Amino acid sequence: MDEQIIVGIDIGTTKVCTLVARVEADKTLRILGVGIEPSRGMKRGVIVDLKEASSSIAKSIQKAQRSSGYEVATALVSLAGSHVSSINSRGVVAITGGMVSQADVIRATESAQAVAIPHNREVIHVIQRGFTVDGQDSIYQPVGMHGYRLEVETHIITAAAASVENIRKCAEAAGIQIKQFVLNPLASGEVVLTKTERKLGVMVCDIGGGTTDLAIYIENNVWHTMVIAVGGNLITSDIAYGLRLSLEQSEEAKKRYGHALESEVSDQETFTLHAFGEVSPVQISRRELAYIIEARLEEIFQFVIQEIKRSGYDGLLPAGVVLTGGTSLLAGIHTLASEVLGLPVRVAQPDDLTGLVDQLFSPAYSTSVGLLYWAQIMSQASKFKKKKQSIPPLDWWDGIKNVAKRFLP
Ligand SMILES: Nc1ncnc2c1ncn2[C@@H]1O[C@H](COP(=O)(O)OP(=O)(O)OP(=O)(O)O)[C@@H](O)[C@H]1O
Numbered sequence: 001m002d003e004q005i006i007v008g009i010d011i012g013t014t015k016v017c018t019l020v021a022r023v024e025a026d027k028t029l030r031i032l033g034v035g036i037e038p039s040r041g042m043k044r045g046v047i048v049d050l051k052e053a054s055s056s057i058a059k060s061i062q063k064a065q066r067s068s069g070y071e072v073a074t075a076l077v078s079l080a081g082s083h084v085s086s087i088n089s090r091g092v093v094a095i096t097g098g099m100v101s102q103a104d105v106i107r108a109t110e111s112a113q114a115v116a117i118p119h120n121r122e123v124i125h126v127i128q129r130g131f132t133v134d135g136q137d138s139i140y141q142p143v144g145m146h147g148y149r150l151e152v153e154t155h156i157i158t159a160a161a162a163s164v165e166n167i168r169k170c171a172e173a174a175g176i177q178i179k180q181f182v183l184n185p186l187a188s189g190e191v192v193l194t195k196t197e198r199k200l201g202v203m204v205c206d207i208g209g210g211t212t213d214l215a216i217y218i219e220n221n222v223w224h225t226m227v228i229a230v231g232g233n234l235i236t237s238d239i240a241y242g243l244r245l246s247l248e249q250s251e252e253a254k255k256r257y258g259h260a261l262e263s264e265v266s267d268q269e270t271f272t273l274h275a276f277g278e279v280s281p282v283q284i285s286r287r288e289l290a291y292i293i294e295a296r297l298e299e300i301f302q303f304v305i306q307e308i309k310r311s312g313y314d315g316l317l318p319a320g321v322v323l324t325g326g327t328s329l330l331a332g333i334h335t336l337a338s339e340v341l342g343l344p345v346r347v348a349q350p351d352d353l354t355g356l357v358d359q360l361f362s363p364a365y366s367t368s369v370g371l372l373y374w375a376q377i378m379s380q381a382s383k384f385k386k387k388k389q390s391i392p393p394l395d396w397w398d399g400i401k402n403v404a405k406r407f408l409p
């Protein structure tokens with residue numbers, strides 16, 4: 001049986017989502033099992049209570065196993081949190097034999113990693129942004145080219161070893177070996193960005209519950225990544241303070257009546273909820289709610305602008321920003337984002353899936369589905385490695401470049 005089963009576990013601040021999928025003959029994904037579980041023991045993308053997080057992760061995996069009928073042994077797992085950071089680094093090697101081989105590419109990538117990375121950090125991805133052969137730059141696929149000197153530009157993403165180890169521990173307690181961590185925005189980017197956007201220059205902005213995850217793509221490559229430790233949960237707590245509601249009521253009010261633009265809501269519109277300390281239900285102005293949401297969202301987008309400026313790719317994003325993540329479900333968010341960022345904005349979510357997909361057609365599941373895309377491409381890559389071809393087929397390279405996988409095992 002040559003059935004290919006892949007598994008992704010998205011450990012978010014608000015939910016853990018395990019997906020089990022089969023890669024069909026035409027390379028589309030069929031979702032066989034879904035395990036969605038409220039996330040506990042997580043704050044701003046990192047584990048703060050090992051026992052609680054471990055239990056949420058285990059429950060999510062069990063649900064996915066039950067619904068798919070498959071025993072899960074290995075998985076790709078999402079990673080975020082303010083402990084994630086990235087640097088750009090260049091590697092240079094002499095080409096042996098006058099023609100670039102796969103081994104030369106690996107050596108060049110290894111030499112780019114010879115930067116000082118503290119022992120308390122773990123390398124998550126080494127992304128190849130582009131190659132230069134004998135001074136000729138912007139090379140997309142150097143294997144097979146003639147030359148004597150190979151240079152590679154890499155984007156190296158690292159994370160705090162302790163945070164990574166905590167996630168590993170939780171997964172192992174649930175019987176899962178983590179094949180690879182994938183940074184949240186790189187998983188989401190795979191799902192929501194079009195080829196044209198990635199070629200032109202675009203940023204994916206996944207606003208979840210605890211983090212806002214950014215990745216900038218230019219010329220089909222990942223150029224910059226960042227995780228900001230703010231998200232939709234902050235909006236909920238602002239509402240709780242501002243309107244004197246419980247967190248549960250604030251969450252409900254945000255989802256049911258929330259709007260990202262105060263000016264778009266009439267001051268006549270009201271809704272009723274039971275507020276703290278009130279015996280009878282109170283009327284709340286929808287405009288007041290929108291005022292609170294807009295203020296916090298504007299601040300989040302200000303952080304995003306700062307990050308775009310810090311990356312140095314300001315002005316290089318003609319395709320603008322693609323918003324995703326649960327918070328992007330807020331009415332009017334794309335208009336506010338576009339106003340604050342001064343860029344074209346659209347909201348996107350997974351599509352093109354078959355199987356148990358009803359819940360997954362939502363921006364909240366972009367990272368979860370993106371992990372499956374990564375798993376699919378990584379398994380193609382390992383099949384190729386097994387065949388030991390000296391020059392990989394072009395579609396393999398496209399896949400690898402698109403997913404910007406961590407190059408070395
Ligand atoms: N309809 C909605 N309107 C507004 N906000 C929403 C809506 N649905 C979900 N959210 C918000 O989206 C957030 C959860 O998004 P998501 O599921 O993408 O987060 P996560 O992946 O668990 O967390 P993170 O990636 O930040 O660790 C919560 O703050 C939730 O309140």
Ligand SMILES: [Mg+2]
Nearest residue numbers: 012184208367
């Ligand atoms: Mg998320």
